[in-house]
Amino acid sequence: MEEYKKLSPKAKTSWFIARIIFTLSLFIITITSYFFFKNKISSSFLKISLIISAILLILLLLNALIYPWYEYKQWKYMISEDDIKFSEGIFFTKNFIIPIIRLQEIRLNQGPINKKLNLYDVIISTSNISHKIPNLEESEALKISEFLSKKIKEKVNKEILEEINSKENIINLNETGE
């Protein structure tokens, strides 16, 4: 598993559909509000509100149409024996490195859009924060979840063994009076 991997190509579709739905909902709310407030507030205030809403909608539309492609291009992840690495962001890139030993919980999430596309989000939680590797194919998500669970178990067993050994050493030292 030690190489950077891309998300599922269907991730672009998932992001696109989610963002388009959000933009459309906002568009409907704006139009409804316009007809509701048309005769209730001053025309200048209405004009300013309309301009702001239009700018916002254009930005959201751009976010839905263009951003998923760039986001997909940037998103990559790698799961090795010791850690999970992933990189996200377009203008400001964030690279996370999470040691497997720190993982406390692995969860698979699937929203309605991802259900249609048969995609999963893998949520990995440490004691402090949760991270998400989004839009993975079902087989890949299950493989990751299985691999991480196995790794966590191995690490925990190793830690318990080390603890028992160190306690035994202390007892032996006490018995020999050293």
Added chain:
Amino acid sequence: MNRIRNSKVFIIKDALKTLKNTFFIFLAALIDMEFYDLLIILAILSIILIKSFIVWKNYYISILEDRFIIDQGAFYKKKTEIFYDKIHTMDVKKDLFCRLFDVVELKIDNGSTELGKAEISIILGEDKINNFVEVVESRKNNTNIIDNINEPLKDDKKPKDTNYQIRKITTKELILSALLRPNLGTLIIVSTFFFNIGEILETFNSNIFIQLESIFNKYMAQLELWTAILLGTIAILIFNFILDIIISLIRYSSFTLSANKENIKISYGFITLKEYTIPINKIKAVILKQSFFQKLFGYYRVEIRNMGYGDEKNEIAILFPICDKAFIEETLFRLLPSFKFEEKELNLKEGKEFNKISIIYSFIIMLAIALISLLVFSIFKLIEFKISLMIFLALILLSLIVCFITYMQYKRYKLIINKNTIVYCKDLINKNIFIIPTKSIEYINLKQGPIKKKYKHYSLYLDLGIGLARGSLIAIENIKKDFADKIDAVIYKG
């Protein structure tokens, strides 16, 4: 199985807390208050008291072999299980309220995010709290010493006090710690007070104060402007120092550091007494801090980062307020061996590269902001041209200062990375040495903006996994990718 319930004082405390949160309702009712308003207030007060009583009545703590269970809620039952070995801090607090009712508040931090503040509060008499702490300690060490938590401990069952006192602060040290650490916040408050002294005195509406003010003004008017400013500054500094000494004397009075093999105990306070029990293995980082004056005299303030200590309002996670290098090397590093490092290693500098371009870039941005503000102010005539020119010059000066500080930060930065520890030193006006065992690091985040991307530089964030409000993130700016990889390799692969 042992079960305990909070002292009845809890009802008053909880009711007062609810009252504090709903104070605005009473404030609104007080305006043009009529008889019915009074009835409403009384009804609300009764409801608050009944609610607090129900909360108290349905809150139980059951003590088991390996954990304790909290049962709470009258209508929606909630059960929380806390394993003894997951406890990060136990904090015993005795403030004025507690003293009034002769009780003690115990706060237990288990680091869980599910509980919101990750803290469980228990209010009981001092003896019972001591019993509880001992039970938790003994169960953690698999030695059961108490059969019934509600019964006082018999002498033969009392565990021997294994804590040995490491150091107790002296009055001289307390004063020194206040003197060598000028607080900028206090300085601002004091200076506001100083420059508004006339108005403040007027509010007293007393002849003596008015006379005093006129004498003060007369005296000040006779002085040259610069002499007055100098005298004013000195007065502010003296006032600030005195205030800081008083605050420090009250807050950190009787600061005592004790320890045993597993735990560190910190206790301090004059009005509010506080006592923290922190497991040594839960300490995530140690920070050695030196203000400008402390640096001159070779003193340090030792802080720690862990869960539960330092997350309350106005609380700093201090291990010891003032100490010298000998204390750090001889006592601190013996107490916390995983934080030991050799200072001579700090002279090594690796991985970081002075990013001239980012400094030039920030200067260009500042210059652009200055020019735009000058243009906007001049075109729209919002303020006089003279003033807008002054703002422009001030912004230029500010950007030069920012560039200089960034350069100096680079020049005086030091970093050690080895198999077990990362030591990061920032030394400009104040000096901070962060000592972080690699096992404390929860995860690494490497951030890159457009400029850094071009020059293949990163900002490195080390997260200690204790929540952002508790100072979890430690940032190291402008490092190269290969160095980041080296940190990654050291931390995760050893």
